[in-house]
Amino acid sequence: MRRPLVAGNWKMHGSRQSVDALLNGLVEQEWPEGVELMIAPPALYIDRCVGRLQGSPLSVGGQTCATQAEPGALTGEISPAQLRDAGCGYVLVGHSERRTLFGESDAVVCKKFAAALACGLRPVLCVGESQAERDAGQTADVVARQLQVILDAFGVGGLAEGVVAYEPVWAIGTGLTASPEQAQDVHAMIRARLAMLDDAQAQDVRIVYGGSVKADNAEALFSMPDIDGGLIGGASLNAEEFGAIARAAGRV
Ligand code: PGA
Numbered sequence: 001m002r003r004p005l006v007a008g009n010w011k012m013h014g015s016r017q018s019v020d021a022l023l024n025g026l027v028e029q030e031w032p033e034g035v036e037l038m039i040a041p042p043a044l045y046i047d048r049c050v051g052r053l054q055g056s057p058l059s060v061g062g063q064t065c066a067t068q069a070e071p072g073a074l075t076g077e078i079s080p081a082q083l084r085d086a087g088c089g090y091v092l093v094g095h096s097e098r099r100t101l102f103g104e105s106d107a108v109v110c111k112k113f114a115a116a117l118a119c120g121l122r123p124v125l126c127v128g129e130s131q132a133e134r135d136a137g138q139t140a141d142v143v144a145r146q147l148q149v150i151l152d153a154f155g156v157g158g159l160a161e162g163v164v165a166y167e168p169v170w171a172i173g174t175g176l177t178a179s180p181e182q183a184q185d186v187h188a189m190i191r192a193r194l195a196m197l198d199d200a201q202a203q204d205v206r207i208v209y210g211g212s213v214k215a216d217n218a219e220a221l222f223s224m225p226d227i228d229g230g231l232i233g234g235a236s237l238n239a240e241e242f243g244a245i246a247r248a249a250g251r252v
Pocket of ligand 1: 009167231232234235
């Protein structure tokens with residue numbers, strides 16, 4: 001049985017004041033049994049979040065990390081070792097905003113994935129196609145290419161140590177959610193691809209969906225057989241809404 005993960009990606013939102021208010025709201029939520037919970041705040045607020053969430057079922061993750069674990073002359077970067085030291089258990093790698101706005105290639109994403117694993121962080125590998133790629137019928141190829149670099153380096157076992165997040169770029173922050181069937185198709189395709197390499201491990205890999213997940217569409221998405229939770233952007237900035245999404249994962 002795969003344990004669902006519901007993770008919040010706060011992106012570049014928040015101030016000390018609003019983060020404290022959100023944390024207060026989160027600690028008051030009723031969290032479901034059997035669902036793993038994580039939030040990825042801006043790095044500046046990780047310490048604050050780790051402190052406030054101690055004793056709660058929520059863990060904290062980074063939104064990205066440097067390509068190396070070792071300290072170095074990399075102005076502005078944060079290493080996965082530092083994230084681990086700050087109390088993180090997870091780190092997102094290859095989010096589409098990092099890929100498109102910061103030019104992160106598959107090779108860079110793979111280095112980040114490797115550096116995270118080397119530090120004992122679980123990497124959440126984000127994959128997904130743009131609207132143009134979907135329209136051109138390239139969804140399967142794009143997602144397969146994004147997975148392949150990781151598979152070449154670490155095999156299916158590497159992905160089983162982390163998490164795959166399928167996030168169609170056209171659904172991120174747009175209010176356009178993939179239908180449960182559209183998402184399930186891609187999740188099943190990903191698992192089938194992994195199963196060709198190692199069927200037993202493929203069944204253990206968690207594949208979460210991201211892209212305009214809200215309290216009112218979460219349960220239908222999470223009910224799909226290959227959707228093992230969600231990566232939530234905008235809706236994770238509201239404690240009630242994030243709590244409701246997590247509880248939906250607990251019901252399926
Ligand atoms: P969204 O973002 O839920 O606001 O669409 C998802 C993500 O980028 O992880």
